Amino acid sequence: MERILNWRKGLFDSNYQVFEGTYLKFSINFTSLKNSAIATTQKGIYLLRSDGYSNPETKILNSNHELLATIRYDWLAFKARVTFANGENFDWSYQNSWLSRWSLNNHTDRQIIYNSSTSNGLIHGNTDDDMLFFIGLFIREYYSRILYAMVLIVIFMSFIRNVFY
Known part of the structure; x- marks a missing residue:
């Protein structure tokens, strides 16, 4: 069963909306400065809470605060x-x-492929698990925020260097 979903987000915000046809399937709303989010699906509400810097991970909890999954990041390889x-x-x-x-795939029977442009994209998947779909978008936003922070640090360091030399 192949599913094709469309996603979109604002150009300068991190809130995603995912549609199947014209119906809203789920949304992901990120907090401003933390890499944490709330995903709202037709089946429930999920909290994605990120912790740690040297060994970062994100815990996915349901509305009863039960641990459903853990995401561990490999910053050097941009993998998770x-x-x-x-x-x-x-x-x-x-x-x-x-x-x-x-x-996002398990190397056996389930795979989801995401494509993006600036603020929208397509998702192709062979599963009906909405949690897998929003996990892939969450990880993408996690790495996007890290890349933006690195660019800002480089610009800041360049500015500081030019001011003092």
């Missing part, structure tokens, strides 16, 4: 691993050098 409470693992990675295509 999602481990569900039932032991199932998914790998997330970029598929091109423009960072506009990425995938």
Whole structure:
């Protein structure tokens, strides 16, 4: 069963809306300065809470605060691993050098491929699990925020260097 979803977000915000046809399937709303979010689907509300800097991870909790999955990040390789409470693992990675295509898959029977332009994109998947769909978008936004922060640091350091030399 292949599903094709459309997603969009504002140009300068981090809130995603995902549609199947014309129907809103779910949304993800990020907090301003933290890499945490609330995902609202037709099946429930989920909290994605990120912790740590040297060994970062995100915990996915349902509305009863039960741990459903954990995301661990590999900053150097721009990859992530999602481990569900039932032991199932998914790998997330970029598929091109423009960072506009990425995938989430378990290397056996479930795979989701994401494509993006500036503020919208398509999702192709062979599963009906909305949680997998929003996890892939969450990880993408997580890495986007890190890249923006690195660019700002480089600009700031360049500015400081020019001021004092």
